[in-house]
Amino acid sequence: MQSKTIKRYSAAALFFLLVSGISCKKVLDLEPHNSTFTQAYFQTGQDANTAIAGAYALLRNVLMNHYSWHVYGDLPSGEYAVDGGLDAFNSPICNGQFTGLNVGPREWNWQNYYQLIQQINLVINKVPGVPLSTFANPDLKTQIVGEAFFLRAYTYFYMSRIWGDVPLKLQPDLDVSQALNIPRTPAATVLAQCLADCDSAANRLVFGYTDQTMAVVRANKGSVLALKAHIQAWKKDYASCEKTANEVIVNGGYSLVDSAHYSDVFVGRSTEGIFEVNINYGQSEGVALNNDDGSGDGGYLPTLAQPFIAGQTRVNWPINNEYVGMIFTDPADIRYNLYFYNDQQTIKYSNISYADGSAKNDPRLSNNLNIFRLPDIMLLRAEALQKLGREADAIPLLNAVKERAGIADYSGPGGDDLAKEILEERLRELFFEGQAYYDLLRTGQLLNYNKSFNPDQYQHGGWLWPIDPSMFKDDFTLVQTPYWRGKL
CATH class of the missing domain: 1.25.40.390 (Serine Threonine Protein Phosphatase 5, Tetratricopeptide repeat)
Structure with missing residues (x-):
């Protein structure tokens, strides 16, 4: 047929x-x-x-x-x-x-x-x-x-x-x-x-770009290897994942943005960006944010309200404070104030322009969508190294991400404690970046973080x-x- x-x-x-x-x-x-x-x-x-x-x-x-x-x-x-x-x-x-x-x-x-x-x-x-x-x-x-x-x-x-x-x-x-x-x-x-x-x-x-207008928003070799490392991790082929992720880190030419400019990562095309979907209002690629009526349309509007979206008084997608409180435990973590507002709004992607200028009736999102970036691949390699028993090599990668966030280096034991810390660092660093569910599935930890997910459904493939x-x-x-x- x-x-x-x-x-x-x-x-x-x-x-x-x-x-x-x-x-x-x-x-x-x-x-x-x-x-x-x-x-x-x-x-x-x-x-x-x-x-x-x-x-x-x-x-x-x-x-x-x-x-x-x-x-x-x-x-x-x-x-x-x-x-x-x-x-x-x-x-x-x-x-x-x-x-x-x-x-x-x-x-x-x-x-x-x-x-x-x-x-x-x-x-x-x-x-x-x-x-x-x-x-x-x-x-x-x-x-x-x-x-x-x-x-x-x-x-x-x-x-x-x-x-x-x-x-x-x-x-x-x-x-x-x-x-x-x-x-x-x-x-x-x-x-x-x-x-x-x-x-x-x-x-x-190849790594890098001859035409810089293509940088990050068109795939290069670094984008490919980042994807390959994720596929290998999903398959639990950690030996291959570790090698692939290391090639991205060593040869990709990427570097962590410093703490003072961390918010620039979410505008897009930063030094740590590996692959992003272009959403740039200046290039006529901004996403129109209509006043949401609950229909599920309108870019990232459900996570934002005033003062980030003029006239928007409600947050349709407030953060789960129990979940956030479980993973953001260090008050020195700079990411909390850069990610959240009033313990309710997620503001990572809040670079808003208005098509009608001062009237502010037509908001447009102008933040690239991060698909892969350097801390993701660093932590993925740390996860692989821990699974392979090379914990001494995993900890410096973990600590590099923690240090950029202003929090103390990991000094706990290895084994399950280190695995949990690497996972939770991914959950912190990559919050609202389309990664958390897959990370929790890959590591078998979903029910420990989403306590409302039906265990029978999860255990029988209903994920x-x-x-x-x-x-x-x-x-x-x-x-x-x-x-x-x-x-x-």
């Missing part, structure tokens, strides 16, 4: 490729172009650059849509106590309730991810055939293909941590009339492909999300995530 869903992916991706650049626009559901049109489009280096820019734009759309980066990566960790009266959609997720009256298809449906995958696969398939003479920089052709392999690895890794088994599609639908449904691929196979794509990307990319039953309508190859079968 042909897939109407995949036809829709292909049409949206091709349209986005032609019109979007790297700005964030709504993807339209148009009738699909045929393979002749697709072949005719990929003719020049400019076509190739526009195509990869379209892929970054689709990634931005995926991660920002309904706050999904934070809904998946932060809310189930216990970081927030979302006000159900103001945001009934996301409040249950804080307790690990992935189904129910208000949680539904927008969290379960992966269709927009396959719009992104289609775009990436087009780049991988078509750009190698574009004449090298049409590129302004002869290295750019190889770079673009490398970036596409990185984006595919990142997208599938991201999806697999949410849903586990996902359909693994490695070729574009050049003629959507021939598109076929693909069953869910085992997570182990997906992750193996992610690692293979990382190797393909790393072989085509993975269900998929939208409506996707079964046109795709009889799909099966529900095991824990959620018969529960939707």
Whole structure:
């Protein structure tokens, strides 16, 4: 049976490729172009650059849509106590309730991810055939293909941590009339492909940037290796993770921002940034923050109110003070005042501009979304070293991050105590950066930090999300995530 869903992916991706650049626009559901049109489009280096820019734009759309980066990566960790009266959609997720009256298809449906995958696969398939003479920089052709392999690895890794088994599609639908449904691929196979794509990307990319306008917001070799280290840690291949993370630290050219300028990290493009999603108002990439009505739209607005957002009197996503109090125990920690306001608002991402100037009725967020940065990789390597029994090598990495935060070096015992300290340093440093839930899952510590998460659900695989039953309508190859079968 042909897939109407995949036809829709292909049409949206091709349209986005032609019109979007790297700005964030709504993807339209148009009738699909045929393979002749697709072949005719990929003719020049400019076509190739526009195509990869379209892929970054689709990634931005995926991660920002309904706050999904934070809904998946932060809310189930216990970081927030979302006000159900103001945001009934996301409040249950804080307790690990992935189904129910208000949680539904927008969290379960992966269709927009396959719009992104289609775009990436087009780049991988078509750009190698574009004449090298049409590129302004002869290295750019190889770079673009490398970036596409990185984006595919990142997208599938991201999806697999949410849903586990996902359909693994490695070729574009050049003629959507021939598109076929693909069953869910085992997570182990997906992750193996992610690692293979990382190797393909790393072989085509270099550390640093020749064109500084691409710095941090376009992938380079450091971005690829940071991703690879995360995949290896997720697979609990700590020996490989340690080596990969060390290569990023030693060869990437990154450095910790000093304590006095720490807030600059969250504006973006700092010396410790490894890969970020561009959200810069000065480059017409700011995210519009509408007065939120609880519908789940509007950038990071749920965590912010006055005095950071003019006229916004409520905080839909207040911090969970029990959780925060459990991990922020040192009053000297500079991060507490830089991250939080009035023990309620999260203000890491509060660089706000107003499109209508002094009237302040149209707020725009202008903070890049941090995907990977140096302290993340330092602490990931420390975690790997501790697991490998090399604790004397792990502690200096841990202490470097603690010292930047103004808190005392670790002087406790090794073993479980050191493992807990490394984890909690990650939870502190990377608060509200889409990492906490995955860190707690990887280390097996979720129930110790989110005490509202149902233990039976966690122990039987319910930490993975269900998929939208409506996707079964046109795709009889799909099966529900095991824990959620018969529960939707």
